[in-house]
Amino acid sequence: MTTTLLKNYIGGEFVSGCREFNNLNPVTGEIICQVCEADQERVNQAVTAAKNALKGPWGELSVQQRAGLLHKVADGIEARFDEFVAAEMADTGKSLQQASTIDIPRGAANFRVFADMVKTASSECFHTDTADGRGALNYSLPRPLGVVAVIAPWNLPLLLLTWKLAPALAAGNCIVAKPSEETPSTATLLAEVMHEVGIPAGVFNLVHGYGPNSAGEFLTSHPQIDAITFTGESRTGSAIMRAAAEHVKPLSFELGGKNAAIIFADADLEEAVAGTARSVFTNGGQVCLCTERVYVQRPLFDTFVNKLKAKAQSLKIGWPKDPDTDMGPLISAEHKNKVLSYYRLAREEGATFITGGGVPEFGDERDQGAWVEPTIITGLPESSRCVKEEIFGPICHITPFDTEEEAISLANDSRYGLAAAIWTRDISRGHRVAREMEAGMVWVNTWYLRDLRTPFGGVKMSGIGREGGQHSLNFYAEPSNICIKL
Numbered sequence: 395m396t397t398t399l400l401k402n403y404i405g406g407e408f409v410s411g412c413r414e415f416n417n418l419n420p421v422t423g424e425i426i427c428q429v430c431e432a433d434q435e436r437v438n439q440a441v442t443a444a445k446n447a448l449k450g451p452w453g454e455l456s457v458q459q460r461a462g463l464l465h466k467v468a469d470g471i472e473a474r475f476d477e478f479v480a481a482e483m484a485d486t487g488k489s490l491q492q493a494s495t496i497d498i499p500r501g502a503a504n505f506r507v508f509a510d511m512v513k514t515a516s517s518e519c520f521h522t523d524t525a526d527g528r529g530a531l532n533y534s535l536p537r538p539l540g541v542v543a544v545i546a547p548w549n550l551p552l553l554l555l556t557w558k559l560a561p562a563l564a565a566g567n568c569i570v571a572k573p574s575e576e577t578p579s580t581a582t583l584l585a586e587v588m589h590e591v592g593i594p595a596g597v598f599n600l601v602h603g604y605g606p607n608s609a610g611e612f613l614t615s616h617p618q619i620d621a622i623t624f625t626g627e628s629r630t631g632s633a634i635m636r637a638a639a640e641h642v643k644p645l646s647f648e649l650g651g652k653n654a655a656i657i658f659a660d661a662d663l664e665e666a667v668a669g670t671a672r673s674v675f676t677n678g679g680q681v682c683l684c685t686e687r688v689y690v691q692r693p694l695f696d697t698f699v700n701k702l703k704a705k706a707q708s709l710k711i712g713w714p715k716d717p718d719t720d721m722g723p724l725i726s727a728e729h730k731n732k733v734l735s736y737y738r739l740a741r742e743e744g745a746t747f748i749t750g751g752g753v754p755e756f757g758d759e760r761d762q763g764a765w766v767e768p769t770i771i772t773g774l775p776e777s778s779r780c781v782k783e784e785i786f787g788p789i790c791h792i793t794p795f796d797t798e799e800e801a802i803s804l805a806n807d808s809r810y811g812l813a814a815a816i817w818t819r820d821i822s823r824g825h826r827v828a829r830e831m832e833a834g835m836v837w838v839n840t841w842y843l844r845d846l847r848t849p850f851g852g853v854k855m856s857g858i859g860r861e862g863g864q865h866s867l868n869f870y871a872e873p874s875n876i877c878i879k880l
């Protein structure tokens with residue numbers, strides 16, 4: 395980073411002038427830098443700058459020119475790849491391995507995929523019969539929504555911010571983005587890249603701050619914002635819906651999950667164990683798609699539990715920069731307290747701890763950080779809070795089942811419906827069970843294998859709408875129909 399004070403980026407300028415808050419590294423709890431919190435006035439300025447750019451420099455560009463600039467943003471991220479990786483690691487404590495193979499490459503890929511899509515997008519056209527025999531031509535013209543508020547969480551900061559930002563820009567909108575208060579650094583680097591590559595002033599604006607009574611709420615309740623796209627907790631989604639209701643704004647929500655994995659007795663055991671370990675412990679369990687409920691067919695139950703335990707115990711918990719580190723800390727002391735409160739609750743609810751349940755001890759400055767142990771529990775009733783509520787940490791509960799019907803009904807017994815994973819060698823069963831899952835995304839014999847053109851989102855309390863490929867462009871641009879009488 396070139397500065398130890400992260401500023402807001404408004405109308406093409408880096409601006410401070412508001413209150414400051416600390417950005418902490420969860421590995422040790424030390425302060426990384428200060429961040430300028432945007433107040434109501436700053437948010438107003440950002441929205442005005444975006445409105446002005448909409449009809450001005452951004453609206454005047456051809457689709458080819460816009461897409462060309464978005465490719466330059468992707469190139470700009472790659473040109474400063476190491477800085478982005480270091481910033482993401484510092485804010486989150488995630489491993490070098492993860493930041494450099496998932497988070498930052500996807501940040502660049504998100505711009506490329508939507509820049510390319512928008513260049514080749516087609517629109518509907520209908521030839522309509524009329525009584526005079528001459529007919530009419532109906533065609534639809536996609537138009538940007540206007541100024542879009544993009545509100546992102548802390549778990550995959552650059553990946554999730556750009557997942558929304560890139561299609562919104564590709565579709566011709568102007569943006570006011572707010573990253574999580576926990577992870578302001580890569581968003582600020584991205585603003586520098588936007589500036590360097592010549593994204594016109596006001597097209598992309600960045601405001602820092604918290605949610606309630608801060609930049610988040612100022613943005614979502616702003617009358618000049620035309621749409622809100624949000625990733626985060628379901629409860630925050632409800633608050634944003636209330637704020638957006640007054641001005642009837644379009645919403646796209648990617649929210650929480652309590653995702654199930656079903657392991658049938660005919661599964662490839664080694665693959666199922668390795669895949670489930672990945673789906674439970676990646677990013678310390680802090681991925682919305684992570685598995686927190688595992689259902690294992692009874693003949694395989696004890697073997698599977700023992701093998702998953704061995705995997706969990708072999709995970710290297712350590713300094714993020716060590717190339718062989720598998721798992722870093724949680725995002726913050728506050729989140730550590732939340733996850734540990736579920737570990738305590740599990741004990742009170744009568745769970746058996748197969749492994750974990752505590753806090754690792756290092757004997758160095760990491761003992762002030764936000765670390766918890768990877769944890770596997772069994773023996774809880776399905777109605778217990780630890781099986782029902784999203785914990786968002788490196789923990790799963792494993793339950794045995796006997797029949798396919800039982801597994802389906804257990805997996806679907808949730809208020810959430812984001813993702814599911816099914817492990818079986820019987821591909822007919824894979825199809826059959828996948829179809830029954832009340833979830834937006836189902837993986838069979840894999841987990842988090844992404845194709846950015848596919849619909850991404852959740853059912854029930856896990857979200858509203860779909861993003862990904864054309865689904866993103868459908869949200870970020872609305873068609874006007876034009877009817878020409880021939």
Ligand SMILES: NC(=O)c1ccc[n+]([C@@H]2O[C@H](COP(=O)([O-])OP(=O)(O)OC[C@H]3O[C@@H](n4cnc5c(N)ncnc54)[C@H](O)[C@@H]3O)[C@@H](O)[C@H]2O)c1
Pocket residue numbers: 545546547548549554572573574575603604605606609610611614625626627628630631633634647648649650651681682784786812852856857
């Ligand atoms: N479905 C998905 O694709 C997906 C992806 C990632 C994370 N998540 C979910 O996100 C959660 C973890 O992220 P988090 O803790 O950062 O979520 P969060 O809801 O606490 O915060 C997300 C963002 O919303 C802002 N915010 C909070 N309250 C607000 C308000 N009242 N008005 C406007 N903005 C507000 C925050 O400052 C932050 O930028 C988990 O529940 C996880 O499942 C879902």
Ligand SMILES: O=C/C=C/C=C(\O)C(=O)O
Pocket residue numbers: 549550554557680681682683844850
């Ligand atoms: O934490 C949630 C992860 C979401 C992942 C994506 O949105 C993606 O891979 O596009």
